[in-house]
Amino acid sequence: MKLSRRTALGGLAAAPLVFSIPRFAHAAEITLRYGNNLPLSHPLNIRAAEAAERIARETDGRAEMLIFPANQLGGDTDMLSQVRNGALTFFTPSSLVIATLVPTAAINAVGFAFKDYDQVWAAMDGPVGAYVRKSIADSRLHTLETIWDNGFRQMTTSGDPITTADSMAGLKIRVPVSPLSVSMFSGLGASPASLQFSEVYTALQTKVVDAQENPLPIIQVAKLNEVQTSCALTNHIWDGFWFVANGRQWSGMPEDVQEIVSRAINEAGLQQRADIRDLNASVRANLEGAGLAFNETDTDSFRARLREVGFYAEWQKTFGEEAWGALEGVVGSLT
Ligand code: X2X
Numbered sequence: 001m002k003l004s005r006r007t008a009l010g011g012l013a014a015a016p017l018v019f020s021i022p023r024f025a026h027a028a029e030i031t032l033r034y035g036n037n038l039p040l041s042h043p044l045n046i047r048a049a050e051a052a053e054r055i056a057r058e059t060d061g062r063a064e065m066l067i068f069p070a071n072q073l074g075g076d077t078d079m080l081s082q083v084r085n086g087a088l089t090f091f092t093p094s095s096l097v098i099a100t101l102v103p104t105a106a107i108n109a110v111g112f113a114f115k116d117y118d119q120v121w122a123a124m125d126g127p128v129g130a131y132v133r134k135s136i137a138d139s140r141l142h143t144l145e146t147i148w149d150n151g152f153r154q155m156t157t158s159g160d161p162i163t164t165a166d167s168m169a170g171l172k173i174r175v176p177v178s179p180l181s182v183s184m185f186s187g188l189g190a191s192p193a194s195l196q197f198s199e200v201y202t203a204l205q206t207k208v209v210d211a212q213e214n215p216l217p218i219i220q221v222a223k224l225n226e227v228q229t230s231c232a233l234t235n236h237i238w239d240g241f242w243f244v245a246n247g248r249q250w251s252g253m254p255e256d257v258q259e260i261v262s263r264a265i266n267e268a269g270l271q272q273r274a275d276i277r278d279l280n281a282s283v284r285a286n287l288e289g290a291g292l293a294f295n296e297t298d299t300d301s302f303r304a305r306l307r308e309v310g311f312y313a314e315w316q317k318t319f320g321e322e323a324w325g326a327l328e329g330v331v332g333s334l335t
Helices: 043-058 076-085 103-109 117-124 127-137 179-187 197-205 216-221 247-252 255-289 299-308 311-331
Strands: 030-035 063-068 141-143 148-152 154-157 172-175 191-194 211-214 230-233 238-241 244-246 293-296
Touching (some): 103 179, 117 238, 127 311, 141 247, 148 216, 172 179, 179 191, 197 211, 216 255, 244 247, 299 311
Parallel strands (some): 172 191, 172 211
């Protein structure tokens, strides 16, 4: 992977990554611009770069996908507007973030819904994912079939370790720009602050907030362990990234290009899931080696608190029977 000079200098101006994309004698007819919020070393960017290479090769250079990683074009909220207005062809919002536009897209993030990855993929490659993609389509965005893995979210803090629901009282915790996250952490008694991912490291460093929550691979690639002291294993939300496309640009693409692009991105997504699974086996030890302390938590206490404050009843109503029923069909009763 080669970086363009401006990117290597710290992304002062937005310049796409230049990967080892095959060169062709002719210029591409179709340029796909893809933006995301993650550091280069995250499997999402590594596999997206491979998809870009495959798209160029399999279309004989008719189509090219330029990748703007690591919030180069702005934070999540900015990129969501850009993919809606066509400045971006693709964006990979977390299901938490696209829910600011399509509320039911947060259905997979209901607290403590999934027991394990078998349930996650049964839901997301099955009825829950189908329901969400259909809902996103109503906003004139096209969503590719394969949701990419962010992971099970864990909590970190620079204060006292988080062990039970009582640890949450008054905790200043950063959450994504996500109504469900705010509701969940308020319900647990914390003081959540919605910030885009681009602001998280600095917010923790300057103690604007004391805590945050993210899957371990993100904590590692964003080096959040430098500004946090302990990590509580809670698995409180499973989160994924939908590959969404501007509807007009998508439907304007020739069918054969659509097919090549879909296949390249969907298959890269499956490989990205496997990368996260492999990373999950080693990331805790690596973070411990870097000085982050880990502790188990009493997850039943969190669940009980959420029930007590009516979190499940409220979100069942918000999501509606169809979405809630699709989720419970896979994971069993949540209330
Ligand atoms: O912002 C976050 O915490 C992240 C990276 O997990 C999402 O994109 C929701």
